[in-house]
Amino acid sequence: MARSRVLSGPVERRRFLGGLTGAAAALGLTACGVSESDDKAKDGGAEKPSGAATRSLETDNGTVKVPANPERVVVLENYDALMLLDLGIVPVGIPDGAATPQLLPKESYEQLKGVATIGASGTPNSQAIAALKPDLIIDQFYKEKSAPLKTIAPVAYFDWHTSGAFWNEQIAKLAKAVNREKELAEKKKQYEDRLAEVKTAYRKQIETTTWAPLSGGPSGKFFLGTPLVTVMRDVGLRIGAGLPEKEAGFVPKSYEEMDVLKDCDALIYSVQADGRPTPTTQALLDHKLWKGVPAVKAGRAFPSRHFVMANYTFALATVDEIEGMLKKM
Template sequence: MSPRPPWRLAGALAFTLALLAGCGSSTASTGAAGSEGAAQTRVFKADNGDIAIPADPKRVIATGYAVPVLIEAGASLAGISTWQRGVPLMTDADRATYEKLTKVAGETAAETNYEAIAAAKPDLIVIGVPKPVLADVDMKRLASIAPTIHIGPTVPDAWRELSRRQSDAAGRLSYFEAEKAAYEKKAGELTGKYRDALKGLKFGHVGSYGDVAKGTFQREYARSWGTNIAQDIGVTYYGEVKEKGGGSKDVAEYSAIEELPDSLGEADVITYSVQPDGTPNAAIKHVLESKLWASLPAVKAGKAFPLRYTEAATYRSATQTLDAIDQALAPLVKP
């Protein structure tokens, strides 16, 4: 999902999963047929192939996008990578779990501690990093420790399917369905609330990963980090990238600040990403302080709104994003 910070580039029960795309099917036990206490396995369709994994894993290692998902799911985690950018989106209970878990890798794929992973004695390793950085992970070495599956992100809005597959691998699909249902209920309520207010409006979004030194801003289109959750309540983001480059480059691009009028001049409403505490980072400040920003029709009309929690990559955290979107867009609803 390039270009992003480290780990982005440097998101039915177990035996009925054959009915779901991407899930594995149960197989024979790893012990002798019929032997009491033998661990049962199933074949899981991972990004790195069909891998035999425990049907009920007891000691799971998670990295990258798999970290917040499996913490929320209550998976039997034996170790995780750090995931600092996701900490502000965690509940107090999830954050406490995150803090106490053994860290076996850092913020980049290259910071994988193989000795620490082996010492944790896992029965399953879930690698949740983008494919482009998988080259920084010694998958053969990990596979020699325990069954290792890669389930990594592609385009930003793929966190929905990504989190489903990761929950499935850890034997926690029932959790996933409950969180998904709660999210969809909330999204449905907000869709009804904003249906009339959003009718016919064209939205644009400014992302938080522009490069101030290079004088660029990030324009995000539909299915990107700052847009995909708002789309679930009926927001329409217009336009598309000039040249698709795969992954996140299909839904976001970087342009010179001078191009703000051409990029967002047609927007009826503009949203922009802010940090969890509601403050803009340096890249967003660079845009907001520009005279060109002040000249945009949407800004002049008082229809530029900050969005928090645009980094959400699980249904639980995305429910917080829905609340933030509701708060931001409330001025569009007539009293």
């Protein structure tokens, strides 16, 4: 399938890829952070069962001995949690703000809402983590913060903060870390089968239209390109508005530059999981220049609740959304 990188600049990559907490902060939803404990976690806090089978895992922090089949996994970022859900694992510890109904599909929220929290994203609380007795800790963003946690449990670090990796490459790494590659293959096949259905049923609409994804930004700006462009390209949609061919972009534009959208037959704008736009996106939708864009005037500006791309569950839901849009083209 076609794949595209998620974001191009490190600051904007962090806003989206740093997890749903970043989006929550933009919405004023982030929970109060828990500072990292001043006390060092005690050796043996994980209480690993004696004789438990282990295996060697290659990570971006070197080779790590991990359980053959981890059962108690703590994650340091929201994306890590959502990827594990795709693999059939509910983590035992998640960051503050990870379970936010405005940002998550209902099923994901229900799975995570009762999970213990281990501090704000980027400031893991070592005592809270140790109390959960994890057998594995997963991190994709905070190398310096997660390294000391190895005294509690093995840490599998896979750099997504600076690597420019694809979301589906990252979930494959996590699947290997938790020995759930079979479950990942099943999810991936569901996605590929669904893509094939939509491509066949809407071939004409796909081949004859140009699209762009966007979201509102602060101070009279909007952002061109969002992580869901990866799925748009997998469907086969042609992306316009000057986005680089192999990048999702995430390019800030002023409202005065809105004529960049004129080559697009359809637009996809981001909304929360509850269907409501964020305040910045609502400001964009209310602006007179937006209302004058040809695709908007034609009634071909569509909302998406899955602009943050975290796993195959999100990707499948996005394909369903795009199918609904194609029906109207």
